[in-house]
Structures are given as C-alpha cells and as structure tokens.
Amino acid sequence: MNGVAAPRLTDTSYAVLALVDLRGPATPYQLKQLAQVSIFHFWSIPHTQIYTECSRLAEAGLLDERREETGRRRRIYRISAAGRKALN
Template sequence: MSEIRLSTTSYVVLGMIALRGPSTPYDLKRAVGHSVGYFWHFPHAQLYSEPERLAELGLLELSAEQGGRRRKTYTLTPSGQAALRDWLASPTNEHFQMRDIAELKLFFNEVGDPADVTNLAHEQIKQHQQRITVYEDMVDRFGDSRSARPRMITLELGLEMEHAALRFWSALADGQLDRLRAARRPSS
C-alpha cells in the first residue's frame, strides 16, 4: 500500500462509495455536488477518471454493463476500505486552504476604485447570507436523521465559517473593522 499514491480526490471517491455504496461516476458527481462540493472544489471530470485508476489499483471493483448505456459501477474493495480508514486515522498537519476570489480582490484593492471595496463587501454579504440559508435548510432537513448526524459536524463548521465571513464583510461595509478587531482581543 505504501507505494500507491492517492490524492485527496482519491479519498473523496473512496469515501463517497463507502457512504453511498456502489456508484457510477455520475452518481459520484451528484453526491459530491450535494455534500463535500460545498467546501472541497475540484474538477468534476476527475470523478470520471479517478474511479478507473482506483479500480486498476485494486481499491475499487468495476462492474460494467455489457449493453445499453454501458454504465460503469464501482464498489469499494477491502483494500479500498483499508486505505480509506488509514487516511482517516492519520493526522492532518496542513492548515485549511481557502481560495476566495473576493479576498484576492480585497488584497489588491488599492489599485482599484475605493467604491469597489464597498460594492465587493455588499455582494459578499449577500452571498454569505445565501449560503447560510442553504446550510440552515440542510440542518432543518437532515439534522434529526441518525444516518446524517456524523456529517452534520461538517455542516456546523461550514456555518461557523460563513457567519465569520459575514461578520467580516458586514463590518467592512459599515466601516467598523476596528470594532471587529476589538471584539477579537481578549479582555484583561
């Protein structure tokens, strides 16, 4: 197993099949779009190529239809289950990655018009409010489901991050960044 190189996308595929059961690449694309796609972005074309690679490595078993649409369905093998469990048990020393175009624009703001920052802040407020609504709807729909409960932890983290971003952009739009900084300082 140590010679096999697996990417995060490999583990997304293994994890999705572990949670869903036998899946086609299209099933994986839809499942990712309704779950980890909210916080882990990658080209969905990888969901068509990666299962095939994992099958070649013996981590997935391929079952292909002989006629009709010739759909390919992948199932987790015991080796795939072991690889996924090893990955889940290993520590993660990397800090989370954020690829936020709005933050990038904010970094270069001195080159543009000062009004652009205000406009950017107002647009970000709307976007974060919309995402909070989506996440809260998910909590309402799936919060009491026993099978979804372990994954609700991820949703709670997503909500916290969205609320933090909303606080920042709201303070920026209102000219209140000093208030936000003061709120973060520990009281003496």
C-alpha cells in the same frame, strides 16, 4: 508481496473512496451528484477528475468495477476490501 507498488493516494482519491463507501455501488455520474450536495460546498472536485480517479482506483484494486451488460454499459464502482482498508 507481488511487486506492484501501492498507488499514491491524493485528497481526491480519499474523497472518491469515501463517496463510494458512503453511497455504495455507483457510477461516476452518481458520485458527481453526491459530491455536489455534500463536499462541493467546501471543496470542488472537477467532475472529469471523478471519472479518471474511479478508473485509477479500480486499476489499483481499491475499487471494484462492473459494467452494465445492456443499455449504456455504464461503469459501476464499489469499494473493495483494499479500498476500505486505505480509508482506515
């Protein structure tokens, strides 16, 4: 154990992890679009919360983050092994 406490996972955490797992590598904007046609019908997540939750989950090691090297330098998230384990 490395002494780092496991992050507290909320309903939003699980929703974001599941969306990334379902879609594959995605930007927070792409996750917002996916949420609008899927879970927003019964549970609305503020779009700003998707952005902050992606960053928080990446810091916790549950999502892997990559930045585009050119253009808008968007952040692209992919589920990590630890993130997949948290879903199970």
